[in-house]
Amino acid sequence: MNVLNPTRLRLGVNIDHVATIRNARGGEHPDPARAAQIVAQAGGDGITVHLREDRRHIRDDDLQRVQSATGLPLNLEMAATDEMLEIALRHKPHAACIVPEKREERTTEGGLDAAGLHNQLAPIVSRLSDAGVRVSLFIAPEPRQIEAAMKLGVPVVEFHTGEYAHATGGQVAVELKRITDMAALAAKNGIEPHAGHGLTYENVQPVAAIPQLAELNIGHYLIGEAIFCGLEASVKKMRALMDEVR
Ligand SMILES: CC(=O)[C@@H](O)[C@H](O)COP(=O)(O)O
Numbered sequence: 001m002n003v004l005n006p007t008r009l010r011l012g013v014n015i016d017h018v019a020t021i022r023n024a025r026g027g028e029h030p031d032p033a034r035a036a037q038i039v040a041q042a043g044g045d046g047i048t049v050h051l052r053e054d055r056r057h058i059r060d061d062d063l064q065r066v067q068s069a070t071g072l073p074l075n076l077e078m079a080a081t082d083e084m085l086e087i088a089l090r091h092k093p094h095a096a097c098i099v100p101e102k103r104e105e106r107t108t109e110g111g112l113d114a115a116g117l118h119n120q121l122a123p124i125v126s127r128l129s130d131a132g133v134r135v136s137l138f139i140a141p142e143p144r145q146i147e148a149a150m151k152l153g154v155p156v157v158e159f160h161t162g163e164y165a166h167a168t169g170g171q172v173a174v175e176l177k178r179i180t181d182m183a184a185l186a187a188k189n190g191i192e193p194h195a196g197h198g199l200t201y202e203n204v205q206p207v208a209a210i211p212q213l214a215e216l217n218i219g220h221y222l223i224g225e226a227i228f229c230g231l232e233a234s235v236k237k238m239r240a241l242m243d244e245v246r
C-alpha cells in the first residue's frame with residue numbers, strides 16, 4: 001500500500017453498514033462488494049469488514065466477493081475465537097484486526113484486553129502470522145496494552161478512538177493526548193499504529209495530524225454521509241480532510 005508515498009496516511013473504509021442496510025430486507029441490495037469498488041474509485045486505500053459472531057451485517061459469503069471486487073487490501077476485523085480464526089485462515093485477508101466482541105453490544109465498546117488475554121491471543125496471532133496475515137490488535141491507547149502487543153509480537157495496533165469521539169469539553173484534548181502519546185510509544189517500539197472508531201468529518205483532523213499514525217479505519221459515518229451525498233463523495237471528502245493536515 002502507498003509504496004509511492006509511504007508517509008501518506010491511509011484511509012481504510014469500513015463497509016459493514018452497507019450490509020446493515022442490505023440485511024434490513026434480507027436481499028442482495030445494497031451490495032458491499034459494489035461499495036468496495038466505489039471506495040477504490042474514490043481513493044480509499046483499503047477495505048475493512050467486521051464479521052461479527054451474530055452476522056448482523058457482513059456475512060461469510062461477503063468475504064470472498066469483497067476481497068475479489070477490488071485490488072485493495074482487505075482488513076478483516078474478528079473476535080479471538082476458533083471459528084473466526086478458521087475463517088481468516090481460509091480467506092487469508094491482507095490484515096486481520098483482533099477486536100473484543102460482545103454479542104449484545106450495539107458496537108465495539110472498548111479495546112481488546114491484550115494484556116489479560118495473552119494466552120488466548122498468542123496462538124491466534126502466531127497462526128495468522130504464519131499464514132502471512134498482518135495481525136493487528138484493536139486496543140485502548142494505554143501503555144499496558146502496547147506492552148502486551150509487543151509481547152505478542154504483532155506488527156500493528158489500532159487504537160479505539162471511541163472515547164475521543166464521544167468526549168466533550170476539556171476531555172477532548174485529554175483523549176487526543178492519550179492517542180498521540182501512545183502512537184509515539186508504539187512507533188518507537190516498532191509497532192505501526194492505526195486508529196479508528198467514531199471518526200467523522202468534524203473530529204478526524206486532530207487524529208489524522210498525529211504523525212506516527214499510518215492508517216485510519218472509518219465506517220459508520222462515511223456510510224451515513226453516503227446516504228446524502230453518495231459514497232464516492234463521502235470517501236473523497238474524508239480523504240481531503242486527512243490530506244489537509246498531513
Ligand atoms: C471494531 C470497530 O470499531 C468497528 O469495526 C465496528 O466494530 C464496526 O462494527 P459495528 O458497528 O457492528 O460495531
Ligand SMILES: NCC(=O)COP(=O)(O)O
Nearest residue numbers: 014196197198217219220
Ligand atoms: N476499526 C474501526 C472501524 O473499522 C470503523 O469504525 P466506525 O467508523 O464504523 O465507528
